[in-house]
Amino acid sequence: MPLWAALVVSGIGGALLDVALPSLAWWPMAWVAVALALVSLIGRRVGAALLTGLVFGLAFYLLNLDFTAAWVGPIPWLALSGLEALFVAGGAALIALAYRWVPRTVPRRGRVLVTSLLVAGLWTAREAVSGGFPYGGFPWGRVGTSQVNGPFAEVVSWTGTAGLTFLVVAVVAAGVELARAPRRRGARGVRWLLPVAVLALIATAMLAVPAWATTPAGTMRVASVQGNGPAGYFDVRDAGDVLESQYDATKPLFGSEDVDVVLWPEGSVDLDPEGSVAAAAALDRVTRQLGAPLVANRVDQRGDEYFNMSFLWRDGTGIEQTYDKRNPVPFGEYVPDREFYDAIAPDLIGMIGRDYTPGTNAPVFDIDGTIAGLAICFDVIYDALIWEGAADGAQVYLFQTNNADFRGTDENLQQLAVARLRAIETGRAVVNLSTVGTSQVIAPDGTTIDGLVADAPGHMLTDVPLRTGLTPAVVIGPWINAALSWGSVIVLAGLGVVAGVRARGNAKTPAP
Template sequence: MPERPRPLLPWWAALPVAVGAAFVYDLGFPGASIWPLAFVGIALALLTLIGRSIGGALLMGYVFGAIFYLVDVSWTGRYLGPIPWLALSLFEAVFVAVGALAIALAYRWMPRAAPGRFGRLVALPALVAGLWVLRENVVGSVPYGGFPWARAALSQSESPFAQLVSWVGSSGLGFVMVFLVAAIIEWLRARSWNDWRGALPVAATLVVALLLPAWPTAPNGELRVASAQGNGPAGYFDEREPGEVFRSQLDASEPLFDAEDVDVLLWPEGSVDLDPLGDPSAAAALDRIAERVDAPFIMNAVSYRDEKFYNTSMLWRAGEGATALYDKRNPVPFGEYIPDRDFYMLFAPDLISLVQRGYSAGTNPPVFDLDGTLAGLAICFDVIYDNLIWEGARDGAEVYLLQTNNADFRGTDENLQQLAIARLRAIETGRSVVNLSTVGTSQVMDPAGRTIDGLKADVPGAMLTDVELRTGLTPAVFLGPWVPGAIGVLSFAGLIAAGIAARRRRS
């Protein structure tokens, strides 16, 4: 194996830099939302890996990953205490550590495999960026469907780089971010700042990334959306009487019943706390609401069908009942169901026992037909899964109606992070997005990701918003899994090829 170069930072300096990198990186994400700091955090993390040994790279990567996740998803311990928070964060850090090892090997092998200017300033940064994104996509896929929550692209929902997601999706935007950082590091390390050719990769990437407009989808009319945020006791541990969440939603909707030309009434996830498919009184109440608003009515409830429980959004029409169903495609492991329950009961029986009912994953299409207008759907954490959003657009969705229940995360950054994901989805698909929560913050975004209507957190309220409809597929949707797939395959193959070439050159 090729001799590794001397570490850029000694271990006693690299360790605190890895810790600081995690905090700085998190400041770029929703909450603080200082998006340039995401680039700084990536740079600091990469500096700790240059010249690192295998053990050193694993340590630096694990420290960086653990601190970042502990801070970024601290809301996971809001109600259930530190065990789920620590377990998730420390587990995800294992993937970050393995990714850090791959990046450290790229820094060791690529300069020997391709020692010229191109190898140093283009191939090496591209390989580092690809390996970073590959690690993100692995985290977003395994285990139990993965957790693609804290990808680099999420930090850029309000930055000038956000338009890139319409072309290459979140994976492509993450690749560009890390490539820029890694290319600047190599340009400085090569001490070639007096040679303008050394700055070309960075300059060309910046010009394209900042000047390339979002892909233009085609306007196709408007949809008048009435939506209500009840701010009821919708949390897992909230004390409430049966039907109290429903009543809070009904009260918040009162101003909408006098509105004219409403095309659809939207309620958030968990808005109906009885199953209208099995409870005639709940069905009758929904009929009355649909009659009053004189429009299709989309709500959400727990449904029981074929001896299974589902988190279900229903398209309800007066006198007809539920004419279409969408069951949440990606129920949350350890929150909405317990995978391998018997195994995990051995470690945390009290926590596992809290989740008595397990939701099954849905298989029905994530699109509702609203009298000729197709609306794409996602329920809460569904929005973080690329394939579901792409499927909705390919099925003809002209607008997205996203339902969520953030009541278990009041007072945390979770809702802001989810809103940022919804904003990126608007740009990525070129569609308007209505992101409606039980407790807020709820927002309506146009196809450019700009907020055009909203309700503050922890207050009941209603919105009546004319949202633009769009047709046509952006390159990100058209290419779909080919972008992350190509990045992953080429990066893995590139690392192996660099290792083989480096060994041969040394021999």
């Protein structure tokens, strides 16, 4: 494919990957997007592959992350999109090397299988790198996440999101290779069918294997409240306005029976109840009227440090347990290397007046004997935190978020898609609660039990199923990620060494 055509095809592929994610969420487009990305890299040298991958990354991220420009302008949007696109470019260069080196080092009968698995592993490795670097990474817009609405979503309970990405790319890469492979008759043709059969078996298993079944352990009655208050960074408000909106939206629930826990979203308490008599009285009345503890969230200052803190409050005792957000958002909740970036964009950096410190405490609350796993906003996109909650005994997940800064965008739907995938991955129900929406209660199989419309106050009173037992994704997810990512890079490096040795050997062999 000429380079100009490859750039066009790659750009179309990047745009289609965005179509596969919310708000459109046309999951088959991810398969088409991956196919276009791969065919644009076949035969490319490293420099051209870098450019081709950069085009794919920019086309995807500029569309997918446009919500980052909603309130603060184009600079953060362009910077984040450009950075993530550079990671895609690096991954594209490695995939192009795989297409070059596999034919030089692998016997013909194994090339389809090796190429497919290696390309899929390198794609997964690129997602792993961008999801962990720099400043904790940004694992957003993964191919596996795009499949949450499709027939392959249940695979995630066995493999995690990285494994689902790997399988999707492997099947697509196999289709590309089979379309390119020369047809042969006789015994050679039969041998050619072996890798086809293996990959067909993988694809069939993705459709046929059900999600891992966790064990039912009763229910928890959760009263979750979406206050729709002025919780955005730029919303005009006085201290206590968000708390008031949450309290007002909770009052219709007063007198409800058999409530086990009340859940409020991220940023729901904008006064320190340990220093404000009025705030403490409001929280006490909520827990007293509903006869259940309250899980809420506020900013907590300890000395010179700030924490995005969720807490369990009970009438008469106040705060009993706390969880500090493990993954504060770089350039949103804190500024890494502040002096450096302040010299580049002082007006933007100056808007972030305080830096949140990452938490270290366990992401679970013990709510009268029921263990609830926790995640605050973008915490939900980090595999390790979710797996830690399940390993610590979580029987249900309570996700608190504040999407007020992204009203009118599809950010909340993209985050909700991740929450749905987490439910399937862990075999646990999820209560995903936002200040402004979209809020839903999600069953362990990913279906919606209850929900609230966005941009309006409301509440849900839901009997949420509890589960015990760990899925394979939770138990071996870290090993799957490491094996697919580092394993593929090691294999590629080995093929490169073999190809180089053979090339030097051929160069020294005299012509007959």
